Amino acid sequence: MAEEMRIVLRNYGKIDPLNIEDYLKAGGYKGLEKARAMSQIDLINEVKKSGLRGRGGAGFNAGAKWSFSYNTGAEVKYVVCNADEGEPGTYKDRIIMENDPQSLLEGMAICGYAIGAQKGYIYCRGEYPYVVDILNQAIDQAKAKGVLGDFDIEVRMGAGAYVCGEETALIESIEGHRGEPRFKPPFPPVAGLWSNPTIVNNVETFANIPVILEKGADWYSSIGAKSYPGTKVLTLTGDVNNRIFIEVPTDTTIRQVIYDFGGGIPDNKKFKAVQIGGTSGGFIPESLLDTSIDFDSMSGIGAALGSGAVFVMDETRDIVDVVQRITKFFEHESCGKCTPCREGTKRMNEIICRLNSGQGLAYDLTTLEKLGRVMSVACLCGLGQAAPAPVLTTLKHFADDYSAHLN
Amino acid sequence: MSAYINIIQEYKDIPGGLIEAYHALQREYNYIPEDAIAEAAKIFGVSEARAYGVATFYSYFKVGERGRYVIRICESAPCHVAGAAEVVKALEQQLGIKMGETTGDGKFTLEFCECVGQCQATPVITVNSKPYLDVSPEKIPGILSECQ
Numbered sequence: 001m002a003e004e005m006r007i008v009l010r011n012y013g014k015i016d017p018l019n020i021e022d023y024l025k026a027g028g029y030k031g032l033e034k035a036r037a038m039s040q041i042d043l044i045n046e047v048k049k050s051g052l053r054g055r056g057g058a059g060f061n062a063g064a065k066w067s068f069s070y071n072t073g074a075e076v077k078y079v080v081c082n083a084d085e086g087e088p089g090t091y092k093d094r095i096i097m098e099n100d101p102q103s104l105l106e107g108m109a110i111c112g113y114a115i116g117a118q119k120g121y122i123y124c125r126g127e128y129p130y131v132v133d134i135l136n137q138a139i140d141q142a143k144a145k146g147v148l149g150d151f152d153i154e155v156r157m158g159a160g161a162y163v164c165g166e167e168t169a170l171i172e173s174i175e176g177h178r179g180e181p182r183f184k185p186p187f188p189p190v191a192g193l194w195s196n197p198t199i200v201n202n203v204e205t206f207a208n209i210p211v212i213l214e215k216g217a218d219w220y221s222s223i224g225a226k227s228y229p230g231t232k233v234l235t236l237t238g239d240v241n242n243r244i245f246i247e248v249p250t251d252t253t254i255r256q257v258i259y260d261f262g263g264g265i266p267d268n269k270k271f272k273a274v275q276i277g278g279t280s281g282g283f284i285p286e287s288l289l290d291t292s293i294d295f296d297s298m299s300g301i302g303a304a305l306g307s308g309a310v311f312v313m314d315e316t317r318d319i320v321d322v323v324q325r326i327t328k329f330f331e332h333e334s335c336g337k338c339t340p341c342r343e344g345t346k347r348m349n350e351i352i353c354r355l356n357s358g359q360g361l362a363y364d365l366t367t368l369e370k371l372g373r374v375m376s377v378a379c380l381c382g383l384g385q386a387a388p389a390p391v392l393t394t395l396k397h398f399a400d401d402y403s404a405h406l407n
Numbered sequence: 408m409s410a411y412i413n414i415i416q417e418y419k420d421i422p423g424g425l426i427e428a429y430h431a432l433q434r435e436y437n438y439i440p441e442d443a444i445a446e447a448a449k450i451f452g453v454s455e456a457r458a459y460g461v462a463t464f465y466s467y468f469k470v471g472e473r474g475r476y477v478i479r480i481c482e483s484a485p486c487h488v489a490g491a492a493e494v495v496k497a498l499e500q501q502l503g504i505k506m507g508e509t510t511g512d513g514k515f516t517l518e519f520c521e522c523v524g525q526c527q528a529t530p531v532i533t534v535n536s537k538p539y540l541d542v543s544p545e546k547i548p549g550i551l552s553e554c555q
Contacts, residue, residue, distance in 0.1 A: 088483030088522035126430070126467040127523045129536050156423075157430055160467030162521065176423030176451070178464040194422070237485040237526045244527065279484060279522075309526075311485055325487045329521060335464075 002256040005223070006247050007231045008207045011100045017134065020141040023102040029147045031210030035110045036149075043114045044070055047209065050217035051229040056082055056165070056202030057277070057306045057382070059228065059295040062209075068189035069115040069197040077117035078198040079108050081206055082170055083124040083131075086162040087278025088329070089309035092233040093203035095245055097124070097131050100207065101138035105153060107206030110213060111199055112151040120153040121193070123170050126160050162333035166381045167200040168192075169335070180337045181381035204233055224250030225294035232293060232308050236262045239269070239314035248293075255289040257310055269314040273398065277306020279326050280386035282393035283319070302393060304386070319394050319401040320356050327352045330387040341384030344375040348391060355405045365402055369395055410435075411443040415450050425451050425461055429468055437477060437535070438469040466520065474509045474516035476554045479533045483522040489529035490543070497544035498532075501551065514554070 006012065015022035023029070035043050048063025069077055081104060085093040097104060108120045124132050135155045142148050161179045164170045168182035171193050192198025208230060212220045221229045233247045234257060241263030248257065258264065258274060265271050273283045276293070282303035284291075291297050298305045313322065327349035334345040351368055354360045372388030372395075379385045395402060414431050418424035428447055432439050439462055448458035462470050469477075480486075480495055499505055502515050509516040525531045528540035532550070539550055 085524060086522060089485045089526050090522070091524040091526055094524050125524070126465070127520075127533075127536070156427070158467075159426060159430070159465030160520070161465050173426065174423050176425040176461065178461055235526060237529065238488055243529075275484070313488065317488060322484055322488065325482065325484045329483065332466075333521070 002248065002252050002260045004246050004261075005231050005249050007211050007223075008096060008103075008204055008233055009099070009247050010211065011103065012095070013099070015100065017099050017101055018137055018141075020102055020138070020145055020147075023100070024145075024147075027214065028102055028210070029106055031213035032106050032109050032113075032147070034213050035113055040070060040114050040116065043110070043213075046217045047114070047212060048217075050212045050220040051227075052205065052208055052212060052220065053228055053295060054202060055204035055208070055232070055308075057304070059305070062201060062205055065189055065201075066111060066114050066199055068187070069117075069199050072190055072197045074197050076119075076194075076196045077115055078193045078196055079111045079115070079117045079120040080167075080170065080174070080193060080198055080200045081108055081120065081122040081203060082165065082167065082200050083122050083128075083203050084158045084165045084170060085203070085307060086125060086165050087280070087307040087309055089235060089237045089275075089311045090278050090307040091235050092245060092308055094128060094131055095233070096203050096207050097128075098134060101135055102142065103207045103210055104135075104203055105138060105142050105148065107201075107209035108153060109148050109151045110209050111201065111206065115197070115199055117199070118150055118152060120151065121174055122153060122155045123158055123164070123174055124155055125158045129157070132157055161335070162329075163335045163381070163383050166383060169381070170200065171198065178335070180335045181383075183380070224252075225292055225297065227296045228294035228305075232305065234293070234308040234310050236310045236312070238274075238310075238312040239265055239317070240310075240312040241266050250294040251292045253290050253292050254284065254310075257293065258289070258312055262310070262312065265312070265314045267314075269316060271312070272315045272317055273313045273319065273394075275311040275313075275390065276309065277304040278309045279329055280304070280383070280389055281306050281309070282389045283397060284393075285397040302389075302396075304389070319398045320352065320405050323390055323394055324349070324352045324356045326390045327387075330383070334384065334387075338380035338384065340375050340378040341380065341387065344371055344379070344384065345387055347371060348375075348388065352391070355402065358405060359407055360405055361407055365395060411440065411446050412450070415443065415447050419450050425453070425458065426465075429462055429465075433468060437475060438471060438473045441471055444470065472509070472513075474514050476514060476534055477516045477518060479518045479520040479523070480506075481521065481523055481529075481531045482519050485522075485526045486530040491530040493544050494530050494532065494542050494547070497547045501547055515551075
């Protein structure tokens with residue numbers, strides 16, 4: 001039986017999140033103290049060596065990302081926390097921020113010192129006004145206590161745009177604009193917020209940093225999968241007995257997640273599919289359940305770890321009906337800046353609706369596949385590139401569901 | 408009109424403060440009054456088109472009136488398979504309006520939304536941003552009666 005390992009959620013249920021004294025008693029801000037006693041280069045190398053990769057979905061080595069900003073030598077730099085979790089079925093960042101907001105602030109302050117930034121922003125989704133209150137209280141306490149030194153943190157509220165999870169769209173939104181992704185390069189670590197070097201990391205990524213400093217890069221890199229070490233917080237939804245959140249080492253398998261932690265499928269029904277990583281993740285059939293959840297293993301089977309959402313479907317679910325919900329989502333959330341995404345998500349939804357209503361023809365399946373392939377390479381940002389994944393993976397693994405809908 | 412100006416003015420000197428100003432307006436009125444956009448454009452020194460473009464880009468903002476209680480129903484996949492459609496039906500029936508509409512007395516507005524991040528207990532609805540979990544048609548009368 002696989003077991004949980006709580007690193008990011010180390011203080012969950014053990015401290016009063018609204019009392020900084022509790023966090024300090026639990027060893028909080030020791031990581032920052034240690035970081036500040038190191039040179040910036042040594043600190044960045046330590047984070048690099050830990051192997052920590054971004055927990056927001058792109059999986060880039062965090063220390064390497066930081067080094068790009070450090071190397072710019074610019075005077076003004078920013079640290080931005082992406083707390084705009086909008087992937088359906090995901091609520092892990094909320095759990096972290098509600099239960100241990102100081103560990104996020106500490107992680108950001110460590111990053112600030114490493115790259116030479118004095119200002120941080122937390123971009124928290126508009127659907128979480130109650131989390132914004134918690135963060136503001138935590139920041140006030142940290143300032144009063146003086147633990148952040150000269151590093152300032154401000155909370156900005158998103159306003160319900162899924163695309164703002166993309167880092168350049170998020171930056172546009174903090175600047176007060178429509179959240180449309182930018183052309184890259186330049187990448188944010190070199191030219192981001194108000195054209196200054198900016199590190200954008202996810203809540204979960206930052207919450208890992210203090211522990212890495214405290215216990216060392218070698219300790220961290222020995223946990224879980226070699227190429228994507230550490231743990232991942234997962235949220236289980238759909239047809240699974242335990243609809244819970246868990247934190248597990250990254251070499252845990254999908255089967256263990258669904259059966260050991262999730263308690264399997266309710267009402268003695270059979271498993272049909274699982275979609276991991278949120279709405280843009282691929283659908284995974286029974287035959288691939290022994291895959292480990294780490295980033296590279298998931299990419300290897302044409303799926304994604306993404307946000308860590310685990311959406312389970314039992315044998316009674318009609319895949320085409322679920323996919324229609326997803327294509328509608330992307331049609332709505334496409335920002336409209338680039339043509340392949342704006343038109344592609346619309347046509348994709350149109351075809352899926354036709355299939356779902358029993359009016360589809362075999363020709364539609366070929367078109368869907370071709371459209372999906374084009375979008376995954378031609379769209380400007382991750383939203384459009386990932387949008388076809390649920391369609392393409394279900395066409396591949398659940399072809400029978402589609403055939404059953406054909407006219 | 409001057410009430411809008413006072414609210415917006417507070418965010419004038421914050422870099423990128425336009426969105427924060429819209430949040431503040433919406434906290435006050437539950438929506439962004441159409442006239443306030445022209446004021447915001449003036450105060451932030453951007454064109455009206457740009458200010459309008461920002462306000463309408465984000466689904467959390469609503470330009471133009473809506474009810475005192477905005478009920479949003481999540482239609483993302485996890486809520487969908489948990490029975491969100493029945494919740495929609497019950498809300499429409501009991502309020503006598505369709506999704507996207509506001510009751511005649513200006514009390515309730517029904518809207519679809521995407522995931523609100525409370526997926527441990529689906530289906531989920533929010534009433535003025537407050538989440539209600541594990542919602543079923545039977546729970547709707549109780550939730551509505553809380554809105555006084």
